[in-house]
Amino acid sequence: AGVLLLTITASATEGVGIVLLVQLLSVIGGALTDNVVVSSVVAVLAYLGIPATAEGLLGAFVSLIALQSVVGYARDQSVARLQFDFADGLRQDCFEALLSAEWRWIAPHRPADLANLMLVEMNRVGLGVQSGLALLAAVAAALAYLGAALVIASGLTLVVLVSSGVILLALARVNREAYALGQLQVSANRSLLQTLQDSIGSIKLAKVLGNERRHLSRVKEAVAEVRDAQLSFARNSSLSRALFQVCGAALLALYVYLGLKVLAVPLPELLTLVIVFARLMPLLMNAQQQGSRCINMLPAFAEVSDFLAASRAARQADVTSEPRPVQLAQAIELLDVTLAYPGRDRPALEAVSVTIEAGKITAIMGPSGAGKSSLADIIIGLITPDAGQLLVDGKPVSGADRQGWMRTIAYMPQEIFLFPGTIRENLFWARPGADEASLVLALRQASADFVLDLPEGLDTQIGQAGAGLSGGERQRIALARALLQQPVLLILDEATSALDAANSARILEAVAALRGSTTVVLIGHTPAAAVIADQVLVMLEGRLAAAGPWAQVSDQLAQTG
Numbered sequence: 381a382g383v384l385l386l387t388i389t390a391s392a393t394e395g396v397g398i399v400l401l402v403q404l405l406s407v408i409g410g411a412l413t414d415n416v417v418v419s420s421v422v423a424v425l426a427y428l429g430i431p432a433t434a435e436g437l438l439g440a441f442v443s444l445i446a447l448q449s450v451v452g453y454a455r456d457q458s459v460a461r462l463q464f465d466f467a468d469g470l471r472q473d474c475f476e477a478l479l480s481a482e483w484r485w486i487a488p489h490r491p492a493d494l495a496n497l498m499l500v501e502m503n504r505v506g507l508g509v510q511s512g513l514a515l516l517a518a519v520a521a522a523l524a525y526l527g528a529a530l531v532i533a534s535g536l537t538l539v540v541l542v543s544s545g546v547i548l549l550a551l552a553r554v555n556r557e558a559y560a561l562g563q564l565q566v567s568a569n570r571s572l573l574q575t576l577q578d579s580i581g582s583i584k585l586a587k588v589l590g591n592e593r594r595h596l597s598r599v600k601e602a603v604a605e606v607r608d609a610q611l612s613f614a615r616n617s618s619l620s621r622a623l624f625q626v627c628g629a630a631l632l633a634l635y636v637y638l639g640l641k642v643l644a645v646p647l648p649e650l651l652t653l654v655i656v657f658a659r660l661m662p663l664l665m666n667a668q669q670q671g672s673r674c675i676n677m678l679p680a681f682a683e684v685s686d687f688l689a690a691s692r693a694a695r696q697a698d699v700t701s702e703p704r705p706v707q708l709a710q711a712i713e714l715l716d717v718t719l720a721y722p723g724r725d726r727p728a729l730e731a732v733s734v735t736i737e738a739g740k741i742t743a744i745m746g747p748s749g750a751g752k753s754s755l756a757d758i759i760i761g762l763i764t765p766d767a768g769q770l771l772v773d774g775k776p777v778s779g780a781d782r783q784g785w786m787r788t789i790a791y792m793p794q795e796i797f798l799f800p801g802t803i804r805e806n807l808f809w810a811r812p813g814a815d816e817a818s819l820v821l822a823l824r825q826a827s828a829d830f831v832l833d834l835p836e837g838l839d840t841q842i843g844q845a846g847a848g849l850s851g852g853e854r855q856r857i858a859l860a861r862a863l864l865q866q867p868v869l870l871i872l873d874e875a876t877s878a879l880d881a882a883n884s885a886r887i888l889e890a891v892a893a894l895r896g897s898t899t900v901v902l903i904g905h906t907p908a909a910a911v912i913a914d915q916v917l918v919m920l921e922g923r924l925a926a927a928g929p930w931a932q933v934s935d936q937l938a939q940t941g
């Protein structure tokens with residue numbers, strides 16, 4: 381509302397300025413214009429003690445322009461603030477909606493696409509808002525000029541109005557192209573970010589394989605795609621500006637001719653009209669340019685608002701701010717669980733029923749794609765199965781309990797994440813403000829007490845994503861962080877598969893020591909984990925193929941081949 385008020389005020393000063401100008405010309409020409417608006421302006425000036433002389437009018441004109449500049453300055457500041465407030469607010473809404481969405485909806489999204497949406501497209505939305513407000517300002521100023529022109533010479537102004545409308549209509553095709561180019565820009569931005577992320581993520585591999593040039597040419601292609609979309613839009617803008625200028629000049633010449641020869645408009649008014657139209661044309665041109673920029677940004681806005689609507693529709697139901705922790709005393713059961721991902725012929729899980737006893741270690745094994753991670757996602761409560769149930773101590777985990785159940789679980793994926801900062805800060809993520817003794821105990825339990833021997837101990841800084849530590853060290857710190865949570869259930873999803881035998885054995889030893897106190901689920905391909913497990917579940921093509929102690933299951937597998 382503030383921006384609108386400032387825009388209207390700035391525009392009104394433009395209109396009044398013109399009226400002052402016509403009055404000035406009348407004074408110079410010696411004939412005062414007999415017009416209600418002009419005489420009102422003169423009356424206001426008289427009230428302010430400013431005489432309707434050349435000096436008085438010139439002084440009023442300069443003061444008015446100064447006022448206009450001050451208001452314009454304030455408006456520009458407000459527009460900039462509004463632009464960022466809008467984009468930042470939308471960014472925050474999108475991120476909140478993303479965090480609150482069901483994992484099943486989030487999982488297929490590529491991180492680079494989400495980053496592109498939150499960074500690049502959101503900035504473009506901000507620029508669109510800026511253009512929209514500039515369009516509003518240009519239209520308001522044009523209306524003020526037109527208002528002043530109507531006061532001075534209504535007939536001629538109507539001709540101007542109609543012909544300006546015709547020019548704008550003629551540019552409709554240019555605007556349609558601006559929209560299509562905006563859509564192209566969205567897909568080009570997305571593919572650039574994706575290509576950059578892939579290439580940066582695989583620099584090490586590129587060096588080893590010696591295919592840096594291939595990466596370079598892929599990035600070059602993606603950059604060229606973005607540049608082409610931007611250049612096409614710049615060409616589109618320049619073309620519309622050039623067309624507008626030529627048509628504007630031709631029309632101005634026509635109006636002056638009509639004013640002089642046909643409508644016999646008095647000279648001071650005609651001169652003022654020339655000024656009005658000479659100022660009006662760039663304003664309308666600016667309005668067209670800003671409008672076209674706004675249209676170009678519309679696909680980015682559509683992308684962002686579609687994403688926001690879809691993530692809100694995928695909102696995890698029954699989210700409460702204070703979830704009740706779910707206790708586990710006897711067993712976790714899956715009953716006839718079936719899960720199918722969209723676009724896949726075969727269900728990822730088909731009628732799977734398993735029991736995981738509390739305090740025991742369960743290993744889920746099977747080849748790649750057998751459904752191990754999907755099974756873990758259902759046990760965690762991240763995904764609700766299409767059919768079947770998750771029971772904890774015989775009670776279904778659904779509604780608000782699902783959130784409470786997730787809070788009691790620690791999950792360690794293969795690609796663990798350490799935040800940049802100290803080891804202590806990383807451990808605090810699991811239990812803020814945990815005392816020294818608990819930290820040391822968790823590190824010992826996770827076989828990560830090497831940390832205590834580092835020169836800076838718990839205050840050792842670790843780089844981005846845990847740089848400066850070996851894979852095994854990172855994994856053990858992550859295990860200590862998971863244990864600090866004092867989880868009811870600990871899930872290690874392929875957590876040792878990237879480690880060497882010695883490191884993997886260390887982690888498994890630490891896990892084996894949890895037997896009796898924590899329920900553990902180990903997911904993996906290797907028998908090493910199965911050996912320490914009380915129970916092994918073997919998955920094959922989405923079905924449970926065997927279940928029991930490793931000795932029994934391995935015999936069964938050997939028999940069936």
Ligand SMILES: Nc1ncnc2c1ncn2[C@@H]1O[C@H](COP(=O)(O)OP(=O)(O)OP(=O)(O)O)[C@@H](O)[C@H]1O
Nearest residue numbers: 487488721724728747748749750751752753754755
């Ligand atoms: N988000 C998803 N969208 C579509 N299909 C998926 C999705 N996640 C998994 N799948 C498919 O479901 C099946 C089971 O996948 P899952 O990740 O559970 O197997 P897995 O046994 O854990 O495999 P791996 O050992 O390779 O991690 C696979 O065919 C996989 O392609």
